[in-house]
Amino acid sequence: MKFTGTDQYVATGDLQTAVNAAIALQRPLLIKGEPGTGKTMLAEELSKALNAPLIQWHIKSTTKAHQGLYEYDAVSRLRDSQLGDERVKDIGNYIVKGKLWEAFESDQRAILLIDEVDKADIEFPNDLLLELDKMEFYVYETQQRIVAKNRPIVIITSNNEKELPDAFLRRCFFHYISFPDHETLETIIRVHFPEIQKDLVREALDIFFDVRKVPGLKKKPSTSEIIDWLKLLMADQLSLKTLQERDPSQAIPPLYGALIKNEQDVQLLQRLAFMTRRKG
Numbered sequence: 001m002k003f004t005g006t007d008q009y010v011a012t013g014d015l016q017t018a019v020n021a022a023i024a025l026q027r028p029l030l031i032k033g034e035p036g037t038g039k040t041m042l043a044e045e046l047s048k049a050l051n052a053p054l055i056q057w058h059i060k061s062t063t064k065a066h067q068g069l070y071e072y073d074a075v076s077r078l079r080d081s082q083l084g085d086e087r088v089k090d091i092g093n094y095i096v097k098g099k100l101w102e103a104f105e106s107d108q109r110a111i112l113l114i115d116e117v118d119k120a121d122i123e124f125p126n127d128l129l130l131e132l133d134k135m136e137f138y139v140y141e142t143q144q145r146i147v148a149k150n151r152p153i154v155i156i157t158s159n160n161e162k163e164l165p166d167a168f169l170r171r172c173f174f175h176y177i178s179f180p181d182h183e184t185l186e187t188i189i190r191v192h193f194p195e196i197q198k199d200l201v202r203e204a205l206d207i208f209f210d211v212r213k214v215p216g217l218k219k220k221p222s223t224s225e226i227i228d229w230l231k232l233l234m235a236d237q238l239s240l241k242t243l244q245e246r247d248p249s250q251a252i253p254p255l256y257g258a259l260i261k262n263e264q265d266v267q268l269l270q271r272l273a274f275m276t277r278r279k280g
Helices: 013-025 039-050 074-082 099-104 126-134 166-170 182-192 198-213 223-235 240-244 263-279
Strands: 029-033 054-058 070-072 095-097 111-115 136-139 144-147 153-158 173-177
Touching: 013 029, 013 039, 013 173, 029 039, 039 054, 039 111, 039 153, 054 099, 099 111, 099 144, 126 136, 126 166, 182 198, 182 223, 198 223
Parallel strands: 029 153, 029 173, 054 111, 111 153
Antiparallel strands: 070 095, 136 144
16 A cells, blocks of 8 residues: 555655655655654554554653663562562563564554654664664563564654764665645645635735745744644634734734744844834
8 A cells, every 4th residue: 555645644745755665665764854844743644544553652862772672670570579479480570562562563564653763862773773674672581582573664753953873874765854835835734724714824824934934043933833823813813804914014923922932033033023114
């Protein structure tokens, strides 16, 4: 089955090709792109499209690679031994399965999402090279070799906060989700708000892209933020007329908190508005 997007997820032709190529090659798909461009949602929608279980491993700065395989709970075993619990005789009772183990033992081919891999230590990706390549690992405490029943489809996302090792990159199929153009973004909006006014979408997108074009913005508004903004505009019943008659010298749009996420960018837009009024 080829992935072509879903009713809730607009996948460009390039993205569809990348997903299907990674599946065919049996390699992890490494997805990069601006925050809010649908990297994590891709795995969720791929799971729905292929009717496959989704196993999500959200990476933090403290996450270690071995946690994705398994962890040995020595503290619980020591406590149980002090209490005379019979469970201590079987060390397997204290092996906690990780997300890779879950994916490997799934009876159905699973979608394994390793989300925001660049948050972890620089050595984190290298520590998973063998497991992702061979689809197996060894549990030393129980002398078990865990081999994937069905090779999972691995989706790895990165916000490009740090460079990933070359050895890791060589084993992945890479795709960068470019920020959607005006037409694609309008299609995405239609998926979320089928009944929305065309003129409202046009005016809102004009303002949105004007904000994105402002030089020096620390955080450009993303796809998810235009969706939130439009939801607020409709919830607050701000009319199309409000946007159309907005003073161009006021660089900050109404309900800007859905689009602008830090005080430096708010101050930048305020300075631009002040300069525009002076020139006017």
